Amino acid sequence: MLARMFTARHRGGSGEPMVLLHGFTDTWRTWELVLPTLEQHADVLAPTLLGHAGGPPITGPLTPGSVADAVEQLMDEAGFETAHIVGNSAGGTLALRAALAQPERVAGLILVSPAVFAGGGAPAFVQPLLRSPQLQRIGPLIARAFLGQGDGLESRAYYDASIVTEEQRARSRLGVQVENWDRALWAFTSASQASNLTDTLAEITMPVLVVTGENDLVVPASQSIALADDLPDADLVVVPACGHLAQEECPAALLDAVNAWLAEQSW
Numbered sequence: 001m002l003a004r005m006f007t008a009r010h011r012g013g014s015g016e017p018m019v020l021l022h023g024f025t026d027t028w029r030t031w032e033l034v035l036p037t038l039e040q041h042a043d044v045l046a047p048t049l050l051g052h053a054g055g056p057p058i059t060g061p062l063t064p065g066s067v068a069d070a071v072e073q074l075m076d077e078a079g080f081e082t083a084h085i086v087g088n089s090a091g092g093t094l095a096l097r098a099a100l101a102q103p104e105r106v107a108g109l110i111l112v113s114p115a116v117f118a119g120g121g122a123p124a125f126v127q128p129l130l131r132s133p134q135l136q137r138i139g140p141l142i143a144r145a146f147l148g149q150g151d152g153l154e155s156r157a158y159y160d161a162s163i164v165t166e167e168q169r170a171r172s173r174l175g176v177q178v179e180n181w182d183r184a185l186w187a188f189t190s191a192s193q194a195s196n197l198t199d200t201l202a203e204i205t206m207p208v209l210v211v212t213g214e215n216d217l218v219v220p221a222s223q224s225i226a227l228a229d230d231l232p233d234a235d236l237v238v239v240p241a242c243g244h245l246a247q248e249e250c251p252a253a254l255l256d257a258v259n260a261w262l263a264e265q266s267w
Contacts, residue, residue, distance in 0.1 A: 015042035015262070016107045017080045019071060022049065023089025023115070023245075030088065033251040034258075041262060045078055047071070049094075068097045075105065084262075086110040088247060089219060096197055099204055108207040108265060110258060113219045113244050116197055116227050159215040159243035168248065201230045208234040209261040211254060213242030235261060 018038055020031045028046040031038075038044050049070075071094065075083055082105050087095030092114025099106040158164060208231050212224035221238055228236035237257040242250040 015266075017043045017075075017078070017083040018045070019075065019080070019083050019085050020044060020046040021071070021085065021087040021091030021094050022046075023087075023091050026088075026091075030245065031247055034247050034255055037255050038258070041259075042084075043078070043080075045074060045080075045083075047074060049091075068094060068101055071098055072102055072105070081105065082107045084108045084110060086112070086258075087114060088112040089115050089244065092116065093197065096204065099206060100197075100200055103203075103206065106206055108209070109204070110209045110211070110261070111224075111227070112211045112246050112254065113213060113216050113224060114210070114227065115219050117223045156217045157244045158249050159213060159241055160249070163249060198230070201227070202232060205232055207261075207265055209237065209257065210234055211237045211239065211246055211257050213244060213246050213250065214238050214240045215242060216244045218244040235264075 018041070020028070020035075020038075022028060022030045027048045031046050035044060035046065047070075071085075084107050085095040085098055087093070087109070089112075092111040093116055095109050095111060096114070096116065099109055208228075210224050210228040210231070212219070212221045214221050216224075225236060225238070228234040239246055239250050239253045239257070242253065246254040
């Protein structure tokens with residue numbers, strides 16, 4: 001499974017290691033602005049997940065569980081007995097799944113605009129349609145059309161899309177220059193499931209930091225606030241004038257929140 005994930009490893013300080021999980025349609029590069037600071041704290045792994053542009057080829061059935069298993073094996077290969085798992089958007093959903101599956105290996109969670117109450121995947125009644133032979137044929141075209149929206153997607157992901165530099169735009173296009181990226185993304189899309197995590201939140205007993213952009217149009221801040229209220233041991237930070245991708249749009253504010261939370265955990 002590990003061979004099917006591309007991973008950027010950054011060796012850092014002596015703190016608890018971190019695993020960074022990107023959101024739907026994204027890659028590990030979404031974390032580039034915060035990696036230099038995070039790696040001062042600890043070793044950091046930033047995989048591009050199965051089924052995403054620029055990630056590894058898919059050689060078997062893909063499910064949310066198989067992606068979570070891959071994250072666990074990634075930790076095994078890195079020699080991480082435990083780690084803080086950081087997840088943005090759908091990566092936040094995956095981080096919660098990993099914590100439920102292997103709670104003894106998750107020292108804490110940092111969830112950045114996590115897609116838990118909505119947007120975590122396709123509802124059950126839609127899944128057979130997504131996996132039908134017809135949609136398997138045309139699905140890659142749908143993936144291309146979706147990412148072809150370009151600036152339309154940026155306007156929803158950012159509070160202020162004008163802050164997106166040409167360098168960031170160029171990085172975001174690298175994945176769609178990889179052969180068969182559209183097939184990989186559709187495989188991930190058709191395997192998606194609604195998160196169904198709300199009934200299990202009481203089982204997440206490790207410390208959690210929830211960070212949300214006040215102006216998030218993808219996962220509204222109200223959902224992240226509600227999530228923090230429902231978790232047994234969660235701190236909440238709402239970043240003003242920020243959208244769905246705090247690690248890209250408001251990296252300094254995100255790092256301030258993370259550093260303060262990590263310092264509190266070490267007391």
